[in-house]
Amino acid sequence: METALQTGSPAALPRSARFDGSIVAVALAGVCTFLDVYPTQALLPSLRRIFHAGEIEISLTVSATTLAVALAAPLVGLLAERVGRKRVIVPALFGLCIPTALAATATSLHALIFWRFAQGLFIPGIIAVMIAYIGEEWPAKGVGFAMSAYVSGTVLGGFLGRFIAGQASTYLGWRWAFIALGALTLTGAVAVWRWLPPSTNFVPSTSATSSLRAGLSHFSNRRVVATFGMGFCMLFTLVGTLTYANFYLANPPFRLNAAQLGSIFTIYLLGLVVTPTAGRYLDRNGFRKTILLAYALAVCGLLLTLRASLPVIIAGLALLSSGMFVFQSTASTQVGIVAGRARSSAAGLYVTFYYAGGSLGAIIPGWFWIHGGWPATVAFLTVTPTLAVLLGFLSSRPSEPPPQHSEMIIPVE
Numbered sequence: 001m002e003t004a005l006q007t008g009s010p011a012a013l014p015r016s017a018r019f020d021g022s023i024v025a026v027a028l029a030g031v032c033t034f035l036d037v038y039p040t041q042a043l044l045p046s047l048r049r050i051f052h053a054g055e056i057e058i059s060l061t062v063s064a065t066t067l068a069v070a071l072a073a074p075l076v077g078l079l080a081e082r083v084g085r086k087r088v089i090v091p092a093l094f095g096l097c098i099p100t101a102l103a104a105t106a107t108s109l110h111a112l113i114f115w116r117f118a119q120g121l122f123i124p125g126i127i128a129v130m131i132a133y134i135g136e137e138w139p140a141k142g143v144g145f146a147m148s149a150y151v152s153g154t155v156l157g158g159f160l161g162r163f164i165a166g167q168a169s170t171y172l173g174w175r176w177a178f179i180a181l182g183a184l185t186l187t188g189a190v191a192v193w194r195w196l197p198p199s200t201n202f203v204p205s206t207s208a209t210s211s212l213r214a215g216l217s218h219f220s221n222r223r224v225v226a227t228f229g230m231g232f233c234m235l236f237t238l239v240g241t242l243t244y245a246n247f248y249l250a251n252p253p254f255r256l257n258a259a260q261l262g263s264i265f266t267i268y269l270l271g272l273v274v275t276p277t278a279g280r281y282l283d284r285n286g287f288r289k290t291i292l293l294a295y296a297l298a299v300c301g302l303l304l305t306l307r308a309s310l311p312v313i314i315a316g317l318a319l320l321s322s323g324m325f326v327f328q329s330t331a332s333t334q335v336g337i338v339a340g341r342a343r344s345s346a347a348g349l350y351v352t353f354y355y356a357g358g359s360l361g362a363i364i365p366g367w368f369w370i371h372g373g374w375p376a377t378v379a380f381l382t383v384t385p386t387l388a389v390l391l392g393f394l395s396s397r398p399s400e401p402p403p404q405h406s407e408m409i410i411p412v413e
Contacts, residue, residue: 023149025195026134030153031160032093032188033126035181036100036119037065038158039165041242042262043174045250050174051109056366059243064113066239066358068120069127069351076124077348085133085199092125093189101182104175128348136201148276155271160184166262174258218346223338226395230291230331231350232357233388237298238324239361240381245305245317248374254310267318271325278329290330291392297323298385302378327388334395 040047040061048058080088099118106112130150138146164184165177218224242265249256249264256264282290297319304316332350339346361384368376 021195022137022197023146025192026130026146027149027153028188029089029093029126029130029192029196030150030155031157032185032192033096033123034154034157035161035164035185036096037069037123037161038062038239038242039161039177039181040116041246042162042166042258042265043169043177044243044246045261046169046174046258047109047112048247051112053109055244055247055369056363057109059362059366060113061109061116062239062243063359063362064117065120065123066235066355066362068117069123070353070355070359072121073124073128073351073355074345074348077128077345080125080129080132082204084202084204085129085136086196088125088129089133089196090189090193092122092129093185093192096122096126097182097186097189100178100185104178104182124348124351128351131347133199137197137199151275152272155268155275158271159265159268162265162268163262166258166260166265170257170259218339218349221338223395224335224346226391227331227334227338228350228353229391230327230334230388230395231354233384233391234324234327234331234357235354236357236361236364237381237384237388238321239358240365240377240384241302241305241317241320243362244365244369244374244377245313247369248305248377249310249313253308264314264317267314267321270318270322274322274325275329278326279333281326282330282333287330287334287396288393291327291389294323294326294330295385295389297326299323299382302382306375306378323385327385331392334392338395 044055044058044061047053047061048055051058076088076092096119099115099122103112103115103119106115131147134143134146134150161181164180165174168174168177168180246261248254249261278290278294281293301316301319301321301323304319305313307313307316335346335350365377365380368380372379
């Protein structure tokens with residue numbers, strides 16, 4: 001099986017071999033990447049105490065990574081168009097292990113932020129490039145299965161990163177969180193290197209200039225730009241809520257520790273159910289009805305967190321996350337529809353806007369948290385999903401038929 005996986009395309013492999021090797025590699029790539037994107041969210045109150053810093057300054061341990069992802073995504077996309085998919089994915093995974101482990105050596109908050117930024121520089125090499133790899137290497141009838149495996153991996157990785165960090169920090173110390181995550185990422189990188197088949201359908205770009213020109217052309221398409229804005233607003237809302245909810249729940253009357261905060265992110269596993277369900281709902285009911293459903297879930301979830309009851313708050317965070325998963329599934333499909341051509345560059349730009357929203361979402365709500373506490377933060381965070389819906393309506397036409405799934409699905413994280 002190993003020889004076949006190393007020499008053949010997934011399209012040419014029997015179903016059992018695809019499942020045992022390449023599908024597992026695709027899923028592990030998603031898991032290992034998102035282990036390292038948001039683990040500090042569960043550690044924010046602890047890091048605030050350790051480094052004697054304010055909430056906004058500590059939140060930079062989240063936004064530094066997402067900012068680096070946003071900055072590096074377009075450049076990595078151009079590189080992958082020239083050298084190939086696996087030749088970017090595997091080195092990016094091995095490279096990600098280095099700053100993840102070195103974050104454990106940080107002796108100051110600034111050093112920790114630096115290593116978190118360095119982590120983010122490697123992440124687009126997996127996120128954006130894996131999407132293109134799946135679209136090229138799997139036959140049309142197998143793309144959905146492979147993409148579902150990848151998206152499921154990203155959801156599981158997003159949960160495990162926060163959960164493992166919380167548990168390790170509480171019982172062993174915060175440095176062990178990064179050591180554990182670095183070791184897991186290295187293990188996954190070796191598995192992906194061994195099991196992910198080389199690209200066989202990749203056609204290298206002959207000109208970086210033409211690729212860049214195709215990418216810039218998307219900014220003249222009003223519907224594409226509006227969809228980029230949707231992605232920005234979605235991750236802004238999700239990261240802002242989950243970042244400052246940690247401070248809220250670490251304060252009286254809840255006083256949750258890092259392990260308990262990490263456990264709350266079990267709600268992320270809802271994405272394993274919500275994302276495929278959202279796709280079916282989208283196919284049946286169309287784009288506009290789907291984003292209105294996402295908006296209702298998100299806003300109701302936010303409002304529920306205003307109740308001073310831990311079970312109700314957790315339910316609210318679960319509803320909010322579900323709404324964001326529906327938004328994300330819908331917007332990523334819409335990108336493939338409205339872009340028309342140069343979809344890979346559209347995907348890269350979507351990733352840039354998406355993670356730029358996450359970067360600012362970890363910082364800007366801090367002003368409302370400092371001056372008005374959790375109620376003011378929630379009030380502010382209801383604005384961005386509202387804006388996402390308005391942009392969604394701008395990106396669609398009332399007369400268009402319900403969209404069919406594009407092969408391009410962006411990670412839900």
